[in-house]
Amino acid sequence: MISVEEARKNILKEIRAVGTEVISLQAAAGRVLAENVRSRRTQPPADLSAMDGFAVKAADLGTIPASLKIVGEVPAGGSYDNTVGTGEAVRIFTGAALPSGTDTIIIQEDTEFDAETVTVKEGAAKGTYVRPAGLDFSAGDIGIKAPTILTPRDIGLLAAMDIPWITVRRKPKIALLSTGDELVRPGEPLGPNQIISSNSLSIAALIEAAGGEALDLGIAQDNAESLREKVMNAKSADMLITLGGASVGDHDLIQPVLGKEGLSVDFWRIAMRPGKPLMFGNFAGIPMLGMPGNPVSSLICSFLFLIPAIDALNGLTPRTPPRQRAILTHALKENDQREDYMRAVITEETSGLPVIRLFDKQDSSMLSPLSLADCLVVRAPFAAALPEGSEVDIIPLSRCYPSI
Known part of the structure; x- marks a missing residue:
């Protein structure tokens, strides 16, 4: 068996970023930008008024109150085409371009005015309430x-930069193949010895949330012909995920059947709980991750290995789950040779640390505790027994995977 960290390194060193495509800005939220984007315009394009009021020369405000002649008006989107002279002012509205010859805005609350004259009652320094050209960005800026x-914030910026089309990574196509005679899809007739196939749906949802495109190849029966037929549809994908059948039992056919079709295996056992029968290799030129058939095991393995692989396919730095310290509400016995990932809930916080309670049953067949869990408690191989109140490392699931 290899360690979790060694498995992660072995997987990521074989992953290459997918190609790119050009899409409209309207479709770009959540996609991975593949090229730096330079602005096509300056924002704002000219000195603009930040308030409703009067555009004036600061030099005319040496004595307050100051009486100025109103020589025009400029709304947002309009312009005043003459140069404003000494002792003159232009009525202006928020977002309008400053007329030539002015450098300051006096808000209308600080004035009294009629159709011809404005009296400035409060002075202002040069540049007051002026948004200078290029305040946000200039043409050519990245x-x-x-x-x-x-993000939606990025979409707003790109729109303001006058960018209608952008180059992004195409979504990595991740083929999913479930295996096992015992599996049926939700809603289908269920035989006496069959179970619902939850694995493919949860992993497909995780793939989509992590930035990939899930391609469900269906359920292969426990025979070579069915497995071979289903897996051939994965050759157009960027990565293949198999669910179940990756161990070495009599009904575990992934290695012997796909081995004849060109599968080369890097590793197939990992020192972690849950998730020991995890396999990684290359099938028909694409990376392949053989997940355990157990749904909890496959989800936790996906947190640790599949999500970073999708990041790498997208040209991103692979995510490493952040860890923090937490306080146990009960004792823990010593650990064995496998790194353990135990489901827990946060009950309160004390001294700046979350206080956690592990679920009484950690059986990896139980999906309900994982659905309810706030975090995973991580225990190193051969970790010593811990009394109540001890500190442990946790992976806070909401911080790592807010949409997963």
Whole structure:
């Protein structure tokens, strides 16, 4: 068996970023930017008023109150085409360009005015309430650097930069193949010895949330012909995920059947709980991750290995789950040779640390504790027994994977 960290390194060193495509800005939220984007315009394009009021020369405000002649008006989107002279002012509205010859805005609350004259009652320094040209960005500036997962905030910036089309990574296609005679899809007739196939749906949802495109190849029966037929549809994908059948039992067919079709195996056992029968290799030129058939095991393995692989396919720095310290509400016995990932809930916080309670049953067949869990308690191989109140490392799931 190899360690979790060694398995992660072995997987990531074989992953290459997928190609790119050009898409409209409207479709870009959540996609990974593949090229730096430079602005096509300056924002604001000219000195603009930040308030409703009067555009004046600061030099005319040496004595307050100051009486100025109103020579025009400029709304947002309009312009005043003459040069404003000494002792003159222009009525202006928020967002309008400052007329030539002015450098300051006096807000209308600080004035009294009629159709011809404005009296300035409060002075202002040069540049007051003026948004200078290029305050936000200038033409040619790099607005967003690649690689970046584009947020709604980024979309707003790109729109302001006058960018209608952008180059992004195409979504990595991840083929999913479930295996086992015992599996049926939700809603289908269920035989006396069959179970619902939850694995493919949860992993497909995780793939989509992590920035990939899930391609469900269906359920292969426990025979070579069915497995071979189903897996051939994975050759157009960027990565293959198999669910179940990766161990060495009599009904575990992944290695012997796919081995004849060109599968080369890097490793197939890992020193972790849950998730020991994890396999990684290359099938028909694409990376392949053989997940345990157990749904809890496959989800936790996906947190640790599949999500970083999807990041790498997207040209991103692979995520490493952040850890923090937490306080146990009960004792823990010593650990064995496998790194353990135990489901827990946060009950309160004390001294700045979360207080956690592990679920009484950690059986890896139980999906309900994982669904309810706030965190995973991580225990190193051969970790010593711990009394109540001890500190442990946790992976806070909401911080790592807010949409997963």
